[in-house]
Amino acid sequence: MFIITPFHNIKPYFKTFKRNIASILELDSVEMILVNDHSDDTSNQLMTSEFNKKGNVSIISCESEGVSAARNFGLNYLYENVKNYTNSWVTFCDFDDYIEKGLIVGFRENPLINKYDYVLFGYSTDRLQLDHKPFFSVKPFEGVDLGALAIEGPFREKNRTYNLNSPWGRLIKLDFLRKNKIFFDEKLTFREDLIFNLTIFAHSPKAGIILRSYYYYYLNPNSVVHSYIKNVIQQNRLAYINIKKFTDKMQDEVKKNLRLEFLKNAFIQSIFVFVLPKGRHNKYFLSKKRFKNLRMDAIFEALWRTDIDKSFKNKMNKLLFYLANKRLFLPIYVMIEFHNFILRKKTDDKN
Template sequence: MEKSKVKQTDISVIIPAHNASDYIERAIKSIITQTDMSWEIIIVENGSTDDTYIKSMKYAEKYSNINIFQSEKGVSKARNYGLKKATGKWICFLDADDYIYPDAFNEIYKYMEDESDLILFGHNSETHMVKGKCVKFDGNEEYQNLRCEMIKNPTQNMTVWGKLFKHQIIEKNKIEFDEQLELAEDSDFTFRYMQNASKALRITSQLYHYSKDNASTVRTYKAGSEEKYIKSLNHTKEYTIKDTKEIQEAYNQYIIANLLIILVHDIYCHENPESSKQRRNHLKKLVRENIFSEAIKNIKFSDCRNIRMIPALCLKLKMYFLTIIMIKIRVYQNTK
């Protein structure tokens, strides 16, 4: 008699957890309540000095589809370890301080199609889910336009959370997080994954809660972070060589978007002890770096019509005074 096949788990939720004692239970509970698709939770505690592991173990002991592992410190190492342990058809990355809204999987299930390679869904920092519609990108031109759109606005689109990645594509193409990168490593992963995919669904419903109630890596001032960004940008740029002209042009905007992140969150951050003159000199030195100077040189004036890219236009015209004013406005807006 032929043995019946065991149905594959729908979604593997990978949660890297480092000193996440205050949040980890909230993240776990947000998955436990999900219905309509089968799931497993893979928690990878990495180098915590609090009781993250103990709190996670309480749930691992209670639920057979919750597993906890330990890895060396580093979010990329934790996510890679989680990928090795995952058994689901789809991979969902959840940061330990974030959570999925109730009925999120139910909303995804309504639109899910097996032939899609990537499923995108919205996020917010509110207290509730907002429902939307679904858009398909199943033609080559449509899919490439989607890629360009995402690359141009990385802070909103290139994170690994807020997405479902097809496990088979990750395994077939040996895609993993580069453990040598300390910043923008998730954008690098998303970029390389999308090079190996061809169809996507965008569910405009906001299903993922992005928390602002903690000190994240991006929002915390750390002197010298630009060197880590430059390393990541140069690394990902190597993969654009085999891509289309449109993707390469979009990557110029990606580079400038990251430059603006450095200016807002580091150079002109309130916690930066440098004087005004030192910051201005720091800015000028930064834009002379090859990765940034080339992007500024190659950016088209038509690309700067979006309000997000106006500082890029000022940099292109060497209008540093106006650039600094706009950066300071963004810094102020981030503190509100």
Template sequence: MKKVSIIVPVYNAAAYLEVCITSILRQTYKNLEIILVNDGSTDESGNICDQYKYTDPRITVIHQENAGPSAARNTGIEQASGTYLQFVDADDRIKKTTTQQFIHFMETFDADLVICGYESGNQLLSPSIAGFFTKEVFLHHIGLLYKQIILPSPCNKMYRLEKVKHHEIRFPFSHSYGEDLLFNLSYIENSASFYVLPSSLYVYEQNPNSLTNSYIDNMFEKQKKLYNDVRMFLEKNDSWTHDNITHLETIFANGVIHSITNLFHQGSPLSTKEQKNQLKIICNHSDVITKYPYFTSSVQAKLIGTFIRKKSYRQAFIFFKIKEFIRTRLRRIFVLLQQVDKR
């Protein structure tokens, strides 16, 4: 049995960590190397990691000063010694057969990368394509898998560790947004074969304290940089084609909406005047104006696109203020509206 290295970056995840580690220990595939990287936690996470280390010899614990999830994963990569590589976030879990199924398809199809769907809350997020793909064909599905939120995360995937180390593929420190996606694109660029599973084998738990639920400084600038990096990747690999273009431009449009929503987040330090100014700057940006035709993926996107086209900044401001109020004060209604908006 070939060894699988599973890296878990840990930061202040005491409330979730035991469930995460238990889900890994219960894998039907037993030849595991479990690397828990405690990234300077200030809660009981470090102690929990140490306690588990003494219960199972497959567990290695590394304690380091807080440097962020990218640094923690990179530390784990340096330590890893398996044939295959997985990542699991400390506030998530994997199903009992996740590693077993990954291994099966890696070895049956001699794949360099296996990808699956995942569960998030009450949602099952599955890729709309499945099966074996050569690199040439797979590259033309990058935009689709990105739009379906299947591509960015490292957690719903299995990699070949030797390939990661040989090509010195690491999570970049130069990005504080989208570093997971850039890691995957770098790995894809150095791979030849891929297998996509329709099964949802990874479970994202709803952690209100995670970075994805927090205010992000300069989010619009980070969105633009990530868009440009993905576009450059596709152009470099002769894959800036119709479908990829449509999907990436739609993703950018949705990113604009997320960036404006972020201005009004309850954790935002911006004053009302600053929120109005930033909203106007984003809506007036040339990249946003030229991508108006791609604000079509939902009722919300069409509405925001209309605000941008008509320069209706006051109406946009009121819309996002109400949206944040409903999100924070009327959560059930907000979730219902999200479901309706996606239909």
């Protein structure tokens, strides 16, 4: 099993990263590909000094910038250096997250996993909810629309949480990616993970699921999903072009619902990374201008002609959408700024 982990300026997190991967590096059935994404601090030196002599760690430096380019660089490195693609598997792990050892041990002891192309495993933001023991079987994941699940977001199965629109939380057969020429879209810095998975699903992988949670997802306040993304409107448009391609041959009603589901989620997420991002002091009038630009973007026109707000499971998101539909920015500003204040306080308390 290969684990691709891009890193960029991770010096403050290096000790935690080193501790998190220590147990899995004890296993000879795993190899980590650490991809330096143009770090301008001492991250690369730290990685090289600590792991260069490890037989199951490769440290490489990406030529292009961005996490998508770094992941693709890791994939191409494997294509050039792995001799047996057939039963080789790859997964991705962010530098501030980690994978429980039980996944690698279970993978090593269950050769029947090789009848699949794409295998899901659960994740949690709570370390105490992770499984430590190896899994004993992989269940077929059939009779579901993988693309629809990815667009809709995380889902629950047997008391575990899974996410089909992330790069992590799944094992993918390397030969499947290689022969179908599947890579991350390097033009995207937002929603690229969803498009990557939809591209996989378009090639009809044989999917399985492990009913255990092995991936710890750290809610990093400095990550992309919590930071300001200046070009989010352009990113949404690019992603929507891919969504339309993916749904083009579906029945009209299914096509319409999936596209609306994507737009709904994209709009809400854009509020948190463009209009009122968590890691900034957001001035009211500037935020209001960004909100107006977002709401008036052509790709979201269809949202305001539907009653899609009834489909929201999250009460806060439902209220946000209702207020946006009514063009009521002041209560949105107050609600999210208070929400962001509470989250920042929790983060500061932990630190």
